[in-house]
Amino acid sequence: MDAIYEPARQIPVIREADVCVLGGSCTGVFAAIRAARLGMKVLLIEKEGMLGGAAVGGLINIWHTLMDTENREQVIAGLTEEVISLLKARRALTVQNNRSSTYNFNPMELTILLDELIRENGVDLMLHTAYASAAAEGERVKAVIVENKDGRGAVKASFFIDATGDALVARDLGLPLYVHDYIQPPTPVFHLQGNLHGVDVDGLIRAHGAEFGLPDDWGWSTHVAGLEGISMRADQHIFGLRCDRADDLTRAEVEGRRLVRGLVSLLQAYGRSDTHYAISNLCSSLGIRETVHVRTRFRAEEFALLTGQRYDDPILNGTYPVDVHHPDDGGISFKYLDGTRTTIWGKGTRTETGNWREEAGLSGPPAAYYQVPFSILVGERYGNFAAAGRMVNADTGAYGALRVMVNLNQLGEAAGVAAALCLERGETMQTLDGHSVTSALRKGGSAL
Numbered sequence: 001m002d003a004i005y006e007p008a009r010q011i012p013v014i015r016e017a018d019v020c021v022l023g024g025s026c027t028g029v030f031a032a033i034r035a036a037r038l039g040m041k042v043l044l045i046e047k048e049g050m051l052g053g054a055a056v057g058g059l060i061n062i063w064h065t066l067m068d069t070e071n072r073e074q075v076i077a078g079l080t081e082e083v084i085s086l087l088k089a090r091r092a093l094t095v096q097n098n099r100s101s102t103y104n105f106n107p108m109e110l111t112i113l114l115d116e117l118i119r120e121n122g123v124d125l126m127l128h129t130a131y132a133s134a135a136a137e138g139e140r141v142k143a144v145i146v147e148n149k150d151g152r153g154a155v156k157a158s159f160f161i162d163a164t165g166d167a168l169v170a171r172d173l174g175l176p177l178y179v180h181d182y183i184q185p186p187t188p189v190f191h192l193q194g195n196l197h198g199v200d201v202d203g204l205i206r207a208h209g210a211e212f213g214l215p216d217d218w219g220w221s222t223h224v225a226g227l228e229g230i231s232m233r234a235d236q237h238i239f240g241l242r243c244d245r246a247d248d249l250t251r252a253e254v255e256g257r258r259l260v261r262g263l264v265s266l267l268q269a270y271g272r273s274d275t276h277y278a279i280s281n282l283c284s285s286l287g288i289r290e291t292v293h294v295r296t297r298f299r300a301e302e303f304a305l306l307t308g309q310r311y312d313d314p315i316l317n318g319t320y321p322v323d324v325h326h327p328d329d330g331g332i333s334f335k336y337l338d339g340t341r342t343t344i345w346g347k348g349t350r351t352e353t354g355n356w357r358e359e360a361g362l363s364g365p366p367a368a369y370y371q372v373p374f375s376i377l378v379g380e381r382y383g384n385f386a387a388a389g390r391m392v393n394a395d396t397g398a399y400g401a402l403r404v405m406v407n408l409n410q411l412g413e414a415a416g417v418a419a420a421l422c423l424e425r426g427e428t429m430q431t432l433d434g435h436s437v438t439s440a441l442r443k444g445g446s447a448l
């Protein structure tokens with residue numbers, strides 16, 4: 001490969017912190033707040049101009065239930081619950097009583113609220129600042145290099161949390177990463193203005209999608225809390241492109257926007273004649289479901305998760321089912337804790353159902369929720385580093401369940417708490433006792 005030589009240069013140290021969090025989705029924000037609440041001086045670095053990650057830039061505005069599957073015990077609390085209450089008070093969140101009793105929020109309100117929480121908790125924030133590389137000395141991460149309008153700068157910290165989604169810091173540190181054979185495909189999301197009453201969008205795509213280059217592919221949509229006449233649309237996938245590769249990601253973004261325009265054209269041609277369909281908001285970043293995973297001491301596995309394996313140092317409780325978007329055939333497969341399993345292809349073109357518990361010969365009551373232990377955050381190297389978010393160490397099925405925000409929010413909180421405890425006690429991630437993390441999480445409001 002042709003190459004040029006970049007001369008070595010001195011990089012000014014622009015910030016110093018106890019804990020530096022890279023990536024400002026709720027995973028990163030919650031990590032930062034938890035560490036700050038335990039007395040740490042925290043710096044949060046985000047490459048975009050807004051906090052919230054995929055929930056904001058990707059317009060993904062659903063959080064799932066905080067209750068167990070029997071709706072008896074609240075199993076998720078902490079910062080997720082705090083944010084839900086605050087959004088509700090601003091009339092920026094509604095509760096939908098469907099199977100997983102989801103919370104539907106206004107992403108623009110979420111990002112404003114996250115700004116406020118960051119400020120109130122004394123977290124130092126750098127927006128429009130991109131992580132570029134990491135510097136380690138022995139088994140410790142010493143600094144990260146970032147780039148922003150001032151140029152290149154170094155940030156020194158005693159602990160680093162990688163919440164970039166794609167495990168960019170872990171990659172540069174040479175930590176072991178892997179990809180699934182079955183990578184869940186991305187989706188472009190947008191807000192559609194226009195009355196859809198009486199319009200069967202799925203039926204229109206089945207009947208006329210080909211005229212607009214829209215395949216018969218599974219998708220979904222919802223409302224946006226507090227907005228009239230606007231729906232959030234996630235109708236199509238983009239297949240065969242890897243979102244952790246620069247050229248593929250560029251192609252995927254452009255193809256995503258073509259699909260969005262195709263759907264609007266279809267509605268303008270075949271939707272209600274009394275309605276003007278228009279794009280009122282377009283995701284600033286494609287909705288990426290999956291890229292790489294970081295190998296850590298514990299790998300979540302589908303069977304243990306769905307059968308509710310318990311741990312004595314849990315950092316996450318969850319109920320969201322295994323939900324795997326197929327990488328190639330426009331289908332989606334769900335497996336619920338109660339045994340139900342469903343696969344749907346296209347816009348409901350074909351469906352297959354069954355019961356995975358009966359098929360596995362399981363009897364007795366199903367689990368009401370699942371857990372993962374602290375060791376899911378512990379790598380084999382670097383005592384002052386943790387990665388939290390969709391790079392979580394999980395097999396395909398377990399990832400299908402863990403990848404939703406109410407779960408990743410908890411991984412963020414646990415990473416922030418672990419960072420603070422490591423620094424307070426002079427421990428490393430590898431020597432830190434998981435029970436102490438669980439108990440500090442509980443003390444800070446988690447329902448573990």
Ligand SMILES: Cc1cc2nc3c(=O)[nH]c(=O)nc-3n(C[C@H](O)[C@H](O)[C@H](O)COP(=O)(O)OP(=O)(O)OC[C@H]3O[C@@H](n4cnc5c(N)ncnc54)[C@H](O)[C@@H]3O)c2cc1C
Binds near residue numbers: 022047054186187404
């Ligand atoms: C279409 C779609 C629908 C979904 N539906 C739901 C749903 O209904 N409910 C649900 O809970 N989950 C849903 N998910 C899954 C969920 O949204 C994601 O798994 C989750 O948001 C990932 O969170 P994360 O923190 O790991 O990553 P991200 O949200 O991607 O956050 C990573 C952050 O790091 C920042 N970053 C990246 N690189 C750098 C850098 N170099 N320097 C600084 N910052 C950087 C990014 O800008 C971003 O803010 C959906 C996903 C998709 C794609």
